[in-house]
Amino acid sequence: MENIFNYIDGQLVKPVSGNYLDNYNPAEGKVYSLIPDSDKKDVENAIDVAKRAFPDWSGLSITERGNILNKVADFIDRDHEKLALAESIDNGKPLKLAKSVDIPRASANMRFYATAIQHFASEAHIPDDQFINYTTRKPVGVAGCISPWNLPLYLFTWKIAPALAAGNTVVAKPSEITPMTAFLFSKLCIEAGMPKGVLNIIHGLGSKTGQAIIEHPDTPLISFTGGTETGKRIAATAAPMFKKLSLELGGKNPNIIFADCDFDQALSTSVMSSFANQGQICLCGSRIFVERTIYDRFVKEFVDKVENLTVGDPLEETTKMGAVVSEPHMEKVLSYIDLAKKEGGKVEIGGNQIKLEGRCAEGYFIAPTVITGLNHACRTNQEEIFGPVVTIMPFDSEEEVVSYANSTAYGLAATIWTENLKKAHRVADKVKSGIIWVNCWLVRDLRTPFGGMKQSGVGREGGWEALRFFTEPKNICINTK
Template sequence: MQKIQNFINGEYIDPIKGNYIDNVDPGTGKVFASIPNSTQEDLEKAVSASQCAFPEWSSMAADKRSRILHKLADLIEDNLEELARMESRDNGKPFWLAKAVDIPRASANFRFYASAIVNFSSEAQVSEGFMVNYTRRAPLGTVGCISPWNLPLYLFSWKIAPALAMGNCVIAKPSELTPMTAYMLGELSKEAGMPAGVLNILHGEGKGIGQAIVEHTATKAISFTGGTATGKIVGATASQQFKKVSLELGGKNPNIVFSDCDLEEAVKTSVKSSFTNQGEICLCGSRILIEDAIYDEFKEKFVKECQKLVVGDPSDDNSNLGALVSESHLQKVDSYVKLAIEEGGRILHGGNRIEKDGFYYEPTVIEGLDENCRTNLEEIFGPVVTLNRFKDENEAIRISNSTRYGLSCTIWTSDLKRAHRVSHAVQSGIIWVNCWLVRDLRTPFGGMKDSGIGREGGNEALRFFSEPQNVCIKL
């Protein structure tokens, strides 16, 4: 059984107190590795390393930092197969999905910010013959980055890449459920030429080492992606020290299908937006709202496509869905399906655990639920979607905005004016029209309401991991 280590000051080291927790393969339900359950002592070691590294890293020329990050992106691409297999085993997602999406996007994250940092412009205001003011962006120092289990390396890199690009040192904690690709990233960062102490990776439980990172006075900003309940704790803790905080939290996203849509494309993409990564993506369209005129036709085609989905071994390229991340998460998903039945829902497809080793669940489609029931309002984060009717545009908007979440929304229509109207009326930070999960790293990313605060992506991330510093020179 593999035993992994923390990555501190450019070296892999055991946790100081010698505490470990099991890492379970979701595809088999068996323990295959043990990971450090880090403590305050490990954090102090990482803080010391980052503070020693900060003067060199922050003063390094931007183009040199850029070359190191580009090299790290290259190394991720060079190790694509191994990283994808690690992530598939760690997370339960199909290997082909990790290879096609997660790992390439992790490499793209580093490459984007490696380029962005040498193209990031400062501002200057000139008062002729009197003074010049210019504003530079100063790195913060040591920052904490805490990432979730659903897209392990993709979201891990999404946080640390802009932080490193701006000259900060990072103490990062991947999810204790999916630590393996972050573990490997330590060695790759060293191979890329990153100075010791710039990137430190601590493993362990969120309530332990995660909370300690948030609380530590040395961490000047916290970037957290995870559940809304945990996000509230992170935000409240960080606010006590007036730290900068970015929270990307849960979603209960509407997928609005108008009768003038391209029905075939809407059905095909809605299946993907419902069940990709076993539905364990905060951006999945778990509430499908369908205009009355095409409800029955959409339902028939959608269920027919769902029946073709194969749930199986993550290493099998024929598997459309793999395993859920853990036994406890599978039980949570199943409890919501049972709740939906109690609330009057009708199961059109799925609704059962698949009886085999590992944590597998059928893609599940439910109709007939009241728009205000718990199943329609609470985040399930699994392969479960509800079908809901609406009669007109106003009703679609009202139902879409009825939850406490506001992360993303997908709209299907051929009417350009309607696309703009509905996009502006829906309370979501991200709107896709006639597509889903199409991303441009230059754009801000984040949610409204209980889906979080702050924005990641593009220059928003670079600004988050820096402070404006104004310099006034009298002429």
């Protein structure tokens, strides 16, 4: 039984209380490690050392800070296999997915911001021959970064890399459900020579450690990825304190498939965008709208493809879908399938928990589930399920499908399938989502802004947007005469 430790002031330390939480392997349904049950005192200790470290860290040149981030990335690449295995065990996702997506992206996040900060420029304005205006951007202080459980190291580094590159120090809280790779990451930071106090990682419950980070007066920046309801509570605490907030929240993403699409490409990519990572990606397309003339064909062939998805041991090479992240989450997803049936939905395939044999006999596995026959306005189609469940509905016109797509409280991402370029531009312009993919899905250029509209979030991450968030602009006006 491995103990996870907090990372404070450059050292691995036990929680002040001495208390620990169970950490489950979701594929086995068993406790395999212990997490610090940290509290306000641990957070205060971390913020204190982060404040002390801020002047020296922000005083380093951007090249010096970038060199350290790149060194951490080197160690991520070196330990690729170890980190991928840890991510698979901790999260339940297929090892193959962790190897190909999660860990490479964590390294890429560190490298991108290590160099992006060197190209981050401010503005200068010379309106006449007397006054020169220029803008500087300076790091703010201690950033509080709270990351989710679905893409643990991937999204953890997505927050801390720009914060550190910009010159802030960080107190970060990974999800208590998937803490292992953040713990391993802290060891890499020590090995890479990260200065003491610059990055501090506190493990524990959101209600105790997360809330303590948010409400502390010395964390002027809060970056959070997670559920919309949690985001509302964070905003309620942080907004009256006038903190800068970046909230990347929930989604109920539409996948719009027109009859003039490349059918085979739309079909295969839609299966992937529905069930990748067991549907536990905020960008998954959980509502599929298909033009009526191809609806019956699409449903049949979609179900045929889903039938061939292998749900199994995440460590097996042939596994396409692993376990969902926890038993409570499994019960939540199954409850929505029951709700869909009560709302008149027809389960075309799946709809049940899967019991495997061997070491995964007690794991949290759900069959990929496809539901038809539901109205676009029902709860199943309005509320975020965040699991391997999709609905498929027909539509007859652009206006109709746009109204369906925009009918939820969310607006994170959308996918549009059509070979008609004018239609693609027209529909993309009308759909209220922060990210629109046309004839593709999950293509991520790290230079582009990431984030949603409506209840899918506040602000944007990625590229210059993240560096702007983690700095404060200051205009300086010089009278030259």
